[in-house]
Amino acid sequence: MPAPSRVSLPFNRSLMKMGERIAVAVSGGADSTALLLALREEAAVLGIGISAAHLQHGIRGEEADGDLEFLRELCSRLDVPFHVDRVDVPAQAAGNGETIEEAARNARLEFFDRLMQQGIVHSIATAHTQDDQAETVMMKLIRGAWTEGLGGISPVMERASGRLIRPLLPASRQDVLAFLKSRNQTWCEDSTNASTVYTRNRVRGALMPLLREFNPSIGATLSATAELAREEHARWQPEIARLLQQLVMPGKPVRGGGRAVATSPEEQGVAFELERLRGLDLPTRRRLIRAAVERMGVRLGASETLRILMLAGLAPPETPPDPTVPTKPNSRLQLAHGVRAERSVRELRLVRVSDGGPNR
Template sequence: MRTEFFSPGTRLGVAVSGGADSVALLHSLGAVRPHLGLVLVVLHVHHGIRGAEADEDALFVEDLAHKAGLRFQCRRVNTPEYAREAGETMEEAARSLRYAWFDELLGQGELDAIATAHTMEDQAETVLLKLLRGAWTEGLAGIFPQLKRPRGLIVRPFLQTRRAEIRQWLRASGHVWREDGTNQDMAYARNKVRHHLLPVLEQYNPQIVPHLAQMAEMAREEELFWQAEMARLLPSLVLPGRPVRGGGRAQSTHPEERSVGMEMERLRALSPAVRRRVLRAAAQGLGLDPDFDQTELLLRMCDGRAGQRETLTAELTAERSARELRLIRSRARKGSPPEYEVAVPGEVEAPAFGLRLRVRISEGKGVENARPATLRAHKAGDRVLLRHTSGPKRMKEVLERMRVLPGERTDWPVLEWQGEIVWMKGAEVVSRAAEEAGLKVEVELR
């Protein structure tokens, strides 16, 4: 267990679910508390998911705290309701609610830090999940050993410890813990990685877990370097507004539009790796986060012709002049058709699009508590994968190939689910998320 995070007198909250890892963390910190001068408080979140089993977990953790002579705090939340309202998966919602409470506790000034029991396996699973979702290199940094929050720290003393070592120590020490049944539920992405993907990868390389953890450590160091490099470059390279005659720059007078510009001469002098970082950082400075394809389009514009204009998303446009590459963020146009939330499975009447849409899930796929889909007009920057095509295409290109008249393209309906376009009017869409869930879309035109 790493203890360099702590100094004498540190007021430390210990997040304890009742599972093996968090129970071991509590006992380990309790053992070193007198030597490190720690002030411990036991924290438990009742997520409102598993009924009586979750109640028993809370009582178990409270009993652990009392036996150790420690203060116990429990926060009860309704994770399923929050997941529906926020449009998050159960995993995402549970994490959001936990860390919101942690921030609240740190903000009250009674705690200096909160310790969680993430292990080396958790790190490896996180790196794989990020990789599968198409993370940039900063995403491969995974779980940070120490995370700065607005009013304190989140620390992970077990991040370099294997899960098997923890259980072996618990058994040898005579400590008991509780098993969470949801940890075996294959409806959760992390459980699929934990119980299926990692064991398969270990057949190819038994050291895959420590290797992924090492990659995360290297990625963190790389990201720290890039953060410092961007802090040095961006102030003089990414300039607000547009250039004006006589020198200087001017921002748009429209209250809902912001823009930045970068001089082409200086951009071209950068290596592709630095240029890519600068372009992404410029868009992020406008509050948007371009994906890989959008960033590559910006890179190509650096070598393109003056006068080129590209729409990356509904809110982000890029313009290329002889002198600059400009990024402009503006609110989506008014008067767009409404967006319709569609339960999965479920159906919706959408008069704005002149259709009724029904979503079904194949039997036996085990999709529970799925986030709703969204029926909406396509947005600039949307990409869709069609049957018999080599890769995702921009919606503009697809509608042109379908010979949809320009006046009809603006409000062309699509269905978005889990970050992918899973259906669009008039074309056969391919979606990995939809295929994994056995999702079927039926449409009746009105």
């Protein structure tokens, strides 16, 4: 039987910098295996150094040990340096009050940060594909997301330690499998990918096949939607920063003039003049309120932002009344994560009292 013709793997070459040392985050699955092979093949042309990074999560026992052995052999054959670390994700999840998914993600980021902080690599390349992007956008839509949420997986994530890059976002799952087949390259299957406990697996196994019946190119369509959403969000950012600088006032007014910035070290507070907010359109009001609270370390959802607008008398006229939201001056509204909104005759004040815990 003739060998399959070699096919190329679509990936974003512009994310790579000449002279950069890049570690490919590998699990042994098809996507990360394909990315490692593709970057290794073109490393000389791109002028980059390639290594691989693998984190054992302490979740799948002997199956995970098999993945590790597969990756050791692959990296040895490719003559690629291999960085490995182990962590007990279930124990971390229990200790930090996180889900397994949250704890695993945080553990991976800590591992990547260490590699970059120690100067071993400059960047980490993760193997997120077009299919991953489409699933992410659908999950955000289901939960209810703002524009930045619909932006899904960003091609680049800047961290204090370095960059996380996602060069494989242009490639579909079919592209990945065709590439691996053309090189007679095997990969490992993660048994947890079949578990319906995880939302992403249910989206991947049930929702996406249904959507493809309506649009066979749904992956590319949702990926394009994500790109548009990221562009829209980026366009708003400098405008909101400018308006915040002009409109936000620290703390609250005090008798005799001036403003009190905080009543305790744990309290943060800012205020807006209601009349100046009233002169802005609704999308700008929403973004200003969200940006002000985000600077305090909390991200507001759409419903919470609407409740603040209702308290301030700035919600759209067609908004149904909410008996839990007061609408008269000198009222206050308690929200999640220690955030409180207060309305006076002239101002909307946003306060956060920190409890010292993480906010998500």
